[in-house]
Amino acid sequence: MFRPNLMVPTIRVTQNTEIQLETAWPQSVLEYSVPSEFADRLSVTKSGLVQTKSIAGPAAIVVRRTDLPDNETSLVPVTISAVHSLDVLILTKLELSTSTPLMHLPVGIRIVLKLVFRDSKGRELSAPSNNKISYRPHRFDLTEIVASNANSTLTITLKSAGETVLKIWDSADPSLNVFIRLSAVEMLYQSTRKPTVSDIICFTSPLAGTSRWLSNGNHIEWLDVERGFARLTHPGTAHVTVKVAEQKLTTAR
Structure with a gap:
């Protein structure tokens, strides 16, 4: 589930999926509805669970607060799009000790990758509940991978020197895939000379x-x-x- 707040200009979601709306207002005093012209594209429950349908395009959800006399209402714009591609974001921030960029990652490092879905214009979509994300490195001895958030977040430890290619794909639509090259080398001892006792x-x-x-x-x-x-x-x-x-x-x- 993705929980967007009401401050975003537009909620972008995929077809045939669910998202849970959350606001700063108490849930018990909220009333959700969908304008009739968008009823063929999405629906919303009393608890704010939005269910999109197969028709893509713009839509909206009305959120009204029922405990105030001034009828405070917000219109939440929604864009329903097909998933066009997968993308991977690196959440781990690395500050290097020198100005020289790293061509490889150091052995032992732990990085966190986040998989995102994008529409045909490259805009990020809320994580769809109907997609089945799978992943597989072509070598299993070089990495340790811990998945979370329905496999959309991968915490990867590069435990040995070498190179592997990580494939991430949607099992429901294998044409949606992305490949990540992971290359690790030992970096703590830079000299090419073999050290001897007393060095x-x-x-x-x-x-x-x-x-x-x-x-x-x-x-x-x-x-x-x-x-x-x-x-x-x-x-x-x-x-x-x-x-x-x-x-x-x-x-x-």
Whole structure:
């Protein structure tokens, strides 16, 4: 369900779907109705549940407050459109530590994607209840995906280095689909030289913000856990992690 408020100029919805109207007024004193000229396009219940029909085009809903003597009424414009395309918005904001743009995402990063529906003019539509959203990465070993809001919101953790392509589509209409390329690389140790025991290493985070570095085992002695300065004390492989900007980036060295 999508809950638009009455301040938006127009509510844009798809055909054959439902949305729940909500206002700042008490629900118990509201009366909803549809002008007769739009009755073939949508209907509304006493509780404000709007049901659109198969006919596209403009419509309107009348919202009247019944407890006031001045007959306070609002006309809510509605546009009913067919879904023309799917789009993906990245909700996660990333502040980089340098001015150089990232060509890949760092291993360990968590991003949130939101799927939106657009009409033929590219305008966003309220999430339709009649669409069945599916998703599938072509590799399952590189990511961890948690879906919510009927699969329209995906929280993705890039847990290993590599590249995968994520397909998102409408099972009710497979021609509505979008592909997202996800590429992750280890970024915490930038030197190409293989480190040796007793080396002093400066790990760096691609993300800006207060950092705290840690590692497993006894291979690394941290000289400064906030700036990423460390000395290698034992041979072997160490798993290094930095917590920064509500992210947990990782690498293996």
